[in-house]
Amino acid sequence: MKRRSFLKSAAALLPAAGLDPMAFASAPGLDALNAGEIVGAGKDRLGEAHSRGYSSILFKVLPRETSNGLFVIEHMNLVNGGPPLHKHPNQEEYFYVISGEVRLAVGDRRLTLRAGESILGPRGIPHTFAAVEGKPGHMLIAFSPAGKMEEFLRATAIPNPPAEDAAFWRRFDVELVGPSPFKA
Numbered sequence: 001m002k003r004r005s006f007l008k009s010a011a012a013l014l015p016a017a018g019l020d021p022m023a024f025a026s027a028p029g030l031d032a033l034n035a036g037e038i039v040g041a042g043k044d045r046l047g048e049a050h051s052r053g054y055s056s057i058l059f060k061v062l063p064r065e066t067s068n069g070l071f072v073i074e075h076m077n078l079v080n081g082g083p084p085l086h087k088h089p090n091q092e093e094y095f096y097v098i099s100g101e102v103r104l105a106v107g108d109r110r111l112t113l114r115a116g117e118s119i120l121g122p123r124g125i126p127h128t129f130a131a132v133e134g135k136p137g138h139m140l141i142a143f144s145p146a147g148k149m150e151e152f153l154r155a156t157a158i159p160n161p162p163a164e165d166a167a168f169w170r171r172f173d174v175e176l177v178g179p180s181p182f183k184a
Contacts (some may be wrong), residue, residue: 042076051158054081054130055137059153063146071146073153078102078137082130084164085177091147093121095129100137104129105181113139130182148172 039045039060050057061072078100085105095104096118104111104119106127113119121127131137143149152172169176 050153052156053158054079057153063150068146069144071143071149073141075139078131078139080131080133082180083128084180085126085128087126087175087177088123089175090123090173091143091145092123094142095119096140098138098140100135101132102129102137102139103132103182126177128180130180
């Protein structure tokens, strides 16, 4: 019997055994056979499109794949712009520049990272980023633990640009600190 057929048959038996099938279910949109699959270059984990207006965002590792331990996104074609200054009280945010240059503010530091460079934004420390003007950037960002970042990015995606309202951001455990120091 093929594995997929076996798993479907086994799932059908769970209610008969008095077991809750949801206790064994994987996340929506993914099944146990998808775990460990390659997410191709320029591809989103679920084949979706995400944007906050200053880049195209690809979801690479979903929180539901890691018991909410990790969420990894890829920013492609990052242009001048970025989120306002903010902080995460419950998670670290790791930035890795793949190509181009990206300006970062982490606490009081103002840095420009180039391809191959990275920095950690520790929990509780205000931070933001923006591409260097005229040079599209490309970077990975990882959140650990994942928290509510997937929901936040979905709620603030274009055509619903991010609300710069502190109460809105707090719903996703993100604290809005102020405007980006990189915006003119």
